[in-house]
Amino acid sequence: MATDATSYKQLKEDFVSNLSGGSISEINYVTAAGPAAFILWSVLQSRQSFFKPYKPLSFLVDLFLNALSPLLAMTLYADTPLLLCGLFLVPTIFVYALPPNSAIAKKKKPKLPPAAQAQNKASNALSTLSTKPFLTTYRGSMLMLTTLAILAVDFRIFPRRFAKVETWGTSLMDLGVGSFVFSAGVVAARPLLKERAEGRVTPLSQRLIYSMRHSLPLLVLGVVRLISVKGLDYAEHVTEYGVHWNFFFTLGFLPPFIAIFQSVLKAIPSYAALSIILGLAYQIMLETTSLKAFIITAPRTDLFSMNREGICSLAGYLAIFLAGQDMGMIVLPRSISPNSNSNNAAQRTKLLTRMGAWATAWTVLYFFATNFKYGAGLDVSRRLANFPYVLWVAAYNSAQLFLGCLTETVFFPAFHTSADSKTEQEAYHAATSTVLRAFNRNGLALFLVSNLLTGLVNLTVPTLNVSPAVSMGILVGYTAIVTAIAVALDAWNLSIKL
Template structure:
């Protein structure tokens, strides 16, 4: 029996090793399924008020559109993602053409007024909880949670699994996006400080960041012990022998706190991220570091975990790029001093985001193109400059897409005059499922990790056919979605 389990473990490790990925274009098509399905959600909500009140049928449709749709994109429709996008767009156009539900239009008209006293008692803060950010972060988490289990089945194309050293894949973009989206919300404390005109001393910032890091590092240690103790199949060249993604996430906050001081010299997080990425790339190309990361023998603790330790520089740059996006995406108004209308503020935000998406994309093109640029290859294992730029470009475009959808279907959110009406408008413009994933992101990601381990230890995933695979994946996603929505319904927020 021991030899059987050993060979099966070896088979599983081989199944996720030495892969070369697929094209960025195909990854864009597959990840477009989420926003396109959300267009249908938005049409149903804005025209028919379908998800208000939230009944069991509303939950089922919400789950199908925001969880099952991306799952289909990475499994059964992996070769024809554009067909799947079409299958969601056609009903969206059809529902949009129907006369709107009178209740939905009445709801829109009722939003602003509010008496003076009410306005004073619940005035709007400097930062608002923006629906499009909830949608973006929620859908990123859904994709990540789906892929970590789907990758163990044969139905999930090998070109979507993490590449060995050079190349791009769906799961590679997932890891980076997780870090980028954490960076976006990390801009909140900074913006609050600016609004109040105060600065926190470095020591205090470091102390606060350590508090934030501690639970993540504990999770990293727990994962390490459980993987080694349960003899679980692992891919060593991903982060190293002992390192894992929780360690990368856990070490980010203190370094970010230190880099915050650099803002006095370099006034933009994006510039710091670029500088860090370029310097790291120069070191990789001009010293033996690249050869060390890829080929050195694993003789001591540092060389055993060289991938995780060295790629940390790249992830730090991605986090800072995300933080830069957060600096202009999170504030209620782009320029609080100017008295311009909500629609002008909105157009300005869309333009800034489009410009940044363009900048990151152009930089990515010039670092990776062989004819016109530096001709560098993307490597998630190294988290090199092309990888940093790819993640920044991809996520900026995703946030832009979510923002455009919201601007088209839920413009009334921006005319709310007090906290109560804004909260109502926020709930109207966000999917309950995506909102729940976003609210307890790390806790749900941890649950997804535990359930992935459980499925892998009880089911020989490599031997399961397509129907069985879809059954397991839909069941798994239904469980984590139900837990997320239940936590949201009971208003429980687990801060890790």
């Protein structure tokens, strides 16, 4: 019996090892299913008020469009993702062609959550920073994809080219790891913008103390995961982060370094420039020293060499975080030109132009870093978190944010034209999916829940031996459970900060 368990564990480790990934274009097609489904959601909401009020049928449609659509894209429609996108976009055209249904909207205004009501009572004036719907949608979608992939990867119905590559190449899950860090960087710009608006500067020592408080829960989660993985003899892929390292440790060790980099801004007043300089410096070290060979081939003789992938890749993830922070400095302020007399529509146009320019800039840099004919001809490596990987993650996420902002601008103009906070809050809730908003609100807590459920499934189900029908049944059930937990926490107005 023990031999069977050992051989199955080895089979599972082999299942996620020595993979080479797939093309970036295919990854773009697969992840496009989410935005395509959200465009259909936007048309249903803006033209027919389908999700006002939010009833059980509304939840089921919301669940299908914003949770099950990406699951279908990475499983049953993995070979035909553009067909799935078309299945969402064709009904969009028909729904948009129908006359707007204003009756539902006139019956009753949606009741805002308690937190939003309290905020409205406190002040009805517009704040300097706003919680923008497209940012909530972007982060919720990214967390949803991550949640789905960490369990789906254990089933044969999930193509191997979407799983994390061994060393060189690109895959859906490689992109997910970097996107998680990039989105954290976007959100981290908020306290910095508040600090600037108030004209105060936090000392380095205070920033380090604050960062340690933020790191501690993540490091504790990393230790808990380490103990549980080793204690339960759970299948693990050592070359992913190392023998003891895991993604929670990566997230936990980033804040102190980020706090230190705030001081560097005095010399280089741009997060994007810092990101590029750091990524380039790390890449030069990989190419001109023995660091690359050490990370890939060195024997695991001590604590550092055992976890060399996780420790050394911190430089790349820090560069990704800084790139996200730079995008956050652009998208979070209410006005992209605070001293300008431009109206809200003109400000939104400037925002779109600037976001599009940055998405293009990151893409051009990626092209020259990886192209063999016109550029440096470097390969992407998530294991190293090298410079091409940093550029790929920054380009993809910047483009996703741009697409989200464009969708919001087209279908929900009431948000960026709001004249007071009450109207803006109502427009925000009308323009965001309840499912995605709930994931965005408790992202890290739900990521932990999904990790626990993934472990439970793997310990109770021989995922490699079940049929496609059973695989989809388990994955749909898992998606529904995690989504129900997220929506319940949001309905109860609970925010779990980790």
